Amino acid sequence: YCPADQKLYMDLVFFNELHNRFGAKKGDFAMAYVTAHEIGHHVQTLMGTSQKVRQAQQRMSKVDANKLSVALELQADFYAGLWAYYNKEYLEEGDIEEALSAANAVGDDTLQRKVQGSVNPDSFTHGTSQQRKDWFLRGYRTGDMSQHDTFSELKI
Structure with missing residues (x-):
C-alpha cells in the first residue's frame, strides 16, 4: 500500500514466494489475507493512524519506533480479520487456515529465523x-471494530 497516492500495488511474485520460500499454504485466501492486510493500511491512512x-x-x-510499526502492522492484520468476518458467506472450507498460514509465514520471528538463523x-x-495470527483471529472472531487497539499493549 502506498499512502502517498492511496493505491495498492501487488507484486504477484510475492505470492509464489509466500508459498515456495516461506512455506505458507497455497491458496486464493492467502492472497486475500495479504490484500485485506494492505487495505487495512488504507483504513489507517483514512483514520489518521498512520500519520x-x-x-x-x-x-x-x-x-x-519499531514497536509502533509492529502495532500498526498488527492492526492491519486485525482489519484483515474483520474483513473476513464480514465476508463469511463467501468463505470456503480452509480459507481461514490459509490466512493463518500466511500470517505465520510472514511473522518477523519466522522470517528472521529463516534468513538470519536467529x-x-x-x-x-x-x-x-x-x-x-492472534490479531487476525481477533478481528475474524469478534467482528468488533472497537477491538482494534494494538497500541495499548505497547511498553514504550
Missing part, C-alpha cells in the same frame, strides 16, 4: 507469527 504513528516515531528511539525482537517491524 500519528509516523510523527511519534520521529521523536523516539529506533527500538521504540531472532532479534528489537528489530521487529511487523510482529511475531503468533501475534499476527
Whole structure:
C-alpha cells in the first residue's frame, strides 16, 4: 500500500514466494489475507493512524519506533480479520487456515529465523507469527471494530 497516492500495488511474485520460500499454504485466501492486510493500511491512512504513528516515531528511539510499526502492522492484520468476518458467506472450507498460514509465514520471528538463523525482537517491524495470527483471529472472531487497539499493549 502506498499512502502517498492511496493505491495498492501487488507484486504477484510475492505470492509464489509466500508459498515456495516461506512455506505458507497455497491458496486464493492467502492472497486475500495479504490484500485485506494492505487495505487495512488504507483504513489507517483514512483514520489518521498512520500519520500519528509516523510523527511519534520521529521523536523516539529506533527500538521504540519499531514497536509502533509492529502495532500498526498488527492492526492491519486485525482489519484483515474483520474483513473476513464480514465476508463469511463467501468463505470456503480452509480459507481461514490459509490466512493463518500466511500470517505465520510472514511473522518477523519466522522470517528472521529463516534468513538470519536467529531472532532479534528489537528489530521487529511487523510482529511475531503468533501475534499476527492472534490479531487476525481477533478481528475474524469478534467482528468488533472497537477491538482494534494494538497500541495499548505497547511498553514504550
